[in-house]
Every structure is written in C-alpha cells, then in structure tokens.
Amino acid sequence: MATPATVHSHAPQGFIRKYIFSLDHKVIGLQYYFLALTAVFVGMFLSLLMRIHMIWPTANIPLVGEIKPETYLALLTMHGTIMVFFVLTTAPQGGFGNYVLPIQIGAPDMAFPVLNMLSFWTTFVGFIVILCAFFVQGGAPLHGWTGYPPLSAVPSAGPGEALGADLWITAIAIFCVASLMGALNFITTTLDLRAKGMTLMRMPLTVWSWFITAILGLLAFGVLLSAGILLLMDRNLGTSFYVPLVVINGQVMGHRGGSPLLWQHLFWFFGHPEVYIAILPGMGVASQILSTFSRKPIFGYRAMVYAMLAIGFFGFMVWGHHMFMSGMSPYSAFAFSILTMCIGVPSAIKTFNWLGTMWKGHIRFDSPMLYAIGFVSLFVSGGLSGPFLAQPVLDIPLHDTYFVVGHFHLIMGVAAIFGIFAATHYWFPKMFGRMMNEPLARIHFFITLAGTYAIFMPMHYLGMAGQTRRYSQFTEVAYQSKLLPLQTFMTYAAFVTIGAQFIFVINLFWSMFKGPKASDNPWDASTLEWTTATPPPHDNFGGKTPVVNNGPYEYGVPGAAKDFVMQTDPPTQPVH
C-alpha cells in the first residue's frame, strides 16, 4: 500500500500547525466546513434582505437601510455566487469529502497534504476577496451569478460593474484554482491510497460520489478559470472576447467583434457539471445513510455507481439547455434536449434504488435518517420540474421565470443542503466525539422541510404565470403585480425557515461541548470510519492499517452475529 508523504507521520505540535496551517485532512475538512457555515449564513442573510425588499421596497432595514433596485441585484449576484461556490461546492466536497474519504478507504491522510492545505487557504482567500466586493466604490456587481457579458464586461454598464465586478470574477478565478488542487488530490487519493481489499466495488457510495465529483471539478473548473481570465482581460485590457460593438449610455465602446454567446457556452460548460458537483456528494450521503438506518444493504449498488458515472458523463454534454433562448442555433437545441432527458434516467434509477433500499427494511428515525429521507423527497420534487425545462418548446414560457428558480433551489440548493444536514448529523459523533441533540434536530428538520417547500414550491406557480426572475419590483408589469400575494406568503415562509436554522447552529455548537459522549460506532454502521477511535487519531487508524473483506453495506446478513457486518470483519458468504 502506498503512503502519503512522510512529512507528517508524527502529530504536529503547536496551535498554528495543528489548527491553522494544518496538514491533517480532518482539520482541513473542518476548516472547509466552518468556512461554508459562515458563507451559508452570509448567503442566507442576503436572501432575507431580497425577500424583504420584494415585498416592502421602501422598508428601512436596521443596519442596512433602504434597498435600492441596483442593491437588490447586487444581493442576488452575491447570494448566488456565495451559495454555489462557497457553500454547495465547499461543504459537501471540501468539508465532508476531506474529512471522511481518506478514513473510509483506510488511508492515513490525503495523497498530497500540503496541496490540501493550500487548497483550503486559497478558497479562504477567494471568500475574503468576494466579500470585499460589498465594500468598494459602487458596491457588488449586479449581473447575477451567471455574469453574462456585455453587462458583466463593461464597467459603465451599471453600478457595481466597476471594481466590484473585478473582485467578483477574481474571487471566482481564485476559487477555481483551489478547486483544481482539491480535485487532483481527491482523485489521486482514491486511486492510490485504498487499503488492502478496498476494491473499487467495495468503496462506500460516498467515496464514489466524492471521486466522481472530483473528476467533474477537474474538468469543469479549468474551463471556468480560463473563461474568467478572458472576462478580466475584456474588462481591463481592452480585448473583445465577449463584447461586440456596443453603445452603453450613448457612448460607443471600444470593443469590436466579440461574442456574448461564447461566455455562455464556457460558463455553462462549467455551470452544468457544477450542479452535479453540488448534488452528487448528497446522493452518496443519502445512499450511505438510507442503507445504514434501514438496516439493509443498498439496493442495486452497482446500478448506483453506474448511475453516478452516467450522470457525470452526460453532465458535460447538456450545457446548451441553459441557452435555448440565447440565439444559439435552434438545431443544437435538439441534441442538448435529448441528452438532458437522458440524464433524467440515471437520476430516476437512483430514486428507485433509494426507495428499494428502505423497502422491507427496519427504518430507524435518528436525525441523519430524517434528513436523508428529506433529501429523497426534495430530489424527486426538484428533479421532476427538469423534464419541463429540458424541452425547448416548454422553455419558451418557462425560461428565466421563477419556475427555473424553484427548480434549481429545490434540487441543487435545498436537496444538497439536506445532504449537508444529513452528513453533519451522521458524522458529528465521529468528528467531535459527542452526540447531537435529537429533539432539537427533529424540530429543525420538520420546520425546515415544510418551510423550504413553502418557499420554493410556489415559485413553480409563479413561473407558469410568467413571473420573470431577477426583478427587484413586480409593480411595473401589470400581470406580475397580481402575483404579489404569493410572493408575500413566500417571504413569511422564509422568515420562519431562516429562523429555524438557528436551532441547527445552537445544536451544533452546544453538542460540540456539552453533548453526550459518543461511542466509536453509535449508528451500528459498517464502513471503515466506524472501526477507528472517536475522534480518529492523527493518522486515522492509530498505526494500524485496516484490511477490507466485505462490501460497504452488509446489513441484516442472515446468520451473522449482529445485524451488520463491518467491512473489516471476516468475509461473509459471497452474495448475489
């Protein structure tokens, strides 16, 4: 078995090497997690301001003041960018992937510990840079998280398009570099550092999901990085990659011959795989937890692996479905549309298999299981609006309406966040050696599940009725102003749901210090992280190297002494 660099075979001494510039994947995983936790509260606060502004445009909000239309657009840009990059990419992959993947494959650390540390601190710098955009002259950019040029490429096109937009795209470029380093590390670790007996088809589905996500990241972030550098050049060096001859505020700009659609192709070539980067780890976590808490093997392990591979593969060929209305050739819409429908097939397979896993199981309703079941429900709801949007002809009424906003919030927003909640409650005992508070977790789960549906399901109704997204006010278009009561309802639902998130945070920090002590394997789970001490020692297995004899989800094995067989237990009968 290969080992990572021997540079840190001994546990580091001193606070800075141990907790700040640590090379330990577990510390780095927690650093990613707490960065994402900070970012999610920033992003959530921005969405709260947006929801208030839509309903009470002249409200004087304490500390913030009155929100102007351009400020609303800055809020939505920053909300989207922070949530997609610094929460949905950071927590599931950087956080849990980092912490759990090496332990689940029986490795003492990631393959490149220094690169791992660099990757986190680069992400951190990116986060600081993007926050700075709020505080510069003109404020944060108003071009949305997709940043379509020429709006995003010409500083005079709107408030926030000057220095704020430079910081925005610089932060994204920095994030890309960090993610490329991370992806490389995950792929190498998975391929090279598996313990004896940990064949590919014995890897937990979480490991598969992080591995596939890393491959997607390696292929997608490079493209976004290049696209971002070209955008910076258009903005600052007078090049014309994305900007043709345009007249802004009566001024003829110096650009000639660029293509606004080029950015859209490059952006969505990254942007669509990014959706799967956000959700695949959630799928892995849901599979792991549904099997563990149903006390049954996962239904169709191989089908699950192939489905994730298929989703990753097709994920790179569907970016054009974001561009049906863009002026792209209408013929290409056929290809993108068919391929998009194809991606629905492996997604459906996963859902069937999750239901099949619970079928005739012994379902235990510990908090991780609640969130995993919530994940399945949200994944179904968010997924089924996909085949509407994937049809170019239905995209005519639905494109750029709230229908789209509802769709992607349910599936890549809330479902992915439920994956994070599930993972938090599941691995918390291993990470901190204590249990989370179950009653608080249940209250948080029920309010959040009902609340997110109350916010995001009505968006589909609004979208069908033609409510366009990214409008700071709905009063200027008569048919849209009629939809305001539903928007008001959603704002109240958002108040309740956002309020409930403090229950989660209180539970998290309270349990960290005051929760009851956890055993090494509180969930009776079978994968490798539950074979080691809680919390795991610096080298994960205390000098020993696990040897794997079984698949990852051997629950309810007939004739076994307990209702589960650990991966390191003596081999069970071959199963079919």
Next chain:
Amino acid sequence: MGLALMLLIWLITLVSTYFFVAKTWWLPAGASAATGFIDQQFTFTFIILGIVFVAAQGLLGYIVWRYRQTPKSPPVSYSHGNTTLEIAWTTLTAILFIGLNLMGSRVWASQRFEPAESGAVQVEATGMQFAWYFRYPGPDGTYAKTKASLMDPSAGGEAAVGLDTSDPSAKDDVVTGTMYLPVNREVDLSLRSVDVIHDLFVPAMRFKQDAVPGLNIHMHFKPTQIGEYEIACAELCGLGHYKMHGMVHVVRQEDFDKWLAAREAEKQ
C-alpha cells in the same frame, strides 16, 4: 416518527398538487398560433410528471411509515437488488423522458427551422437599457442603416436606434415605443440589442427570445386575438431590468394599416 413523516410528506404532496390541478396559477391566456401546441405539450408533460410526483412522494411516505422499526418487525429482506427491476424501470424512464422530448420537438422545429410565411409583417425590435423600440421598414420594405455613432438612447425613437437619416430608405422607416401588429398575420421579427443582452418576453404570445448585441436574430409568430399584451424583459440587463416593460397591440389589419399610415404622415 414514521407516521409524522408520512403525514408531512403526504400533506406537502397534496397541497402542492392541489394548486397545480386547480390551476390557481397557470400559463396566462394565450393569443398566438403557437399557444395550442405549447399548452398541449405543457399539459401533457404536467399530467405525466404529476402522476410520477404523486406516486413517488406517496410511496416514500408509505415506506417510511410501513417499514419503521418496531419490536415486531420481521427480519429485513437481505437483498442487494434486483436486476430485472433495474432494467425495467430504466427502460420505462428512458422511453417516457425521450418520448416526451420527441413530441415537443416537432413544435420547436416548425417554429424555428422554417422562415416566416411570405407576406409576413416586418418588425424590428431593438432593446436597450431599459426600453424597447420597434421599427417598421415602411412601403419600401427595407430597413435603413443604423449607426452606433448616431445612437442616443436619451433622445428616444429614431435617434435611440441610431437611424441613419442620410440613407434614402430611412425616409419611410417608422420607429415606435409600442408594437402594433395585425391579427392573424405572421410577424417576421428581427431582434437586436445595442448594449447588453435583453429578452423580449410576451407571455400571451408564448414568445421569448434573447436580443443579443452583435446578432440580428430572426423569429416569427402569429397573433390570433385582438388585444393588448404586456412585454417583460426576461434577461437581466441592469438596474432597470424590472421596469423594462412594453406593450403589444394586436389590431385588425385595416386598423394596423391606418395606424402605420398615420405614423408615416407624422414623419413627413
């Protein structure tokens, strides 16, 4: 816990489905030739996926309640899956999704791959921060040149789109802030933008298309009902995006002719 979870999932499903089925909010009344096709495909997709939605959520709720762990639970069925089932639902889903797609494609093709009917009325829509202007080529059927250096959005009208008045065919070009269209006649629409990307969205016409600077995008549609219809911008274009509003007036052919003649007369 299993019961509470089942009831919550079922309640969410019931309430969500109710508002879809009751059509409390739905596609706005359509007034173009494409409405029938699009709405039919929408309704069909909605019924199919609605059934899948209710079935999947219903089953999820049922399973979490039915298979909750109790002291009396029979042993779990130790199974790693069922290949026949996997193949069956993979095939079914593939047929369903790809079938839906192919049905809709016919409509897309008829709208986008063919040029406008002959005799279509020519209109050019130009988007700019934050207004739409509509140009009619006049009796000569030719749009005059426009020049970037002549564009003055604050002046509005002809100056906003940068009409080159030295071009002889500019004499009969009419530029307005409201789109007038004759009913039951196809519109050959050219879409342009002078600054950033905009999107001409007319919900009642089931029409939506980006206007992209540097491109002249040709589209066609046919209004079938007299009336006034709202235009909303559907691509984020800057701080005034929410108020980039416009109107389409669909009138009888003779009213359209009179209106256009009056604009020509004003110009002379």
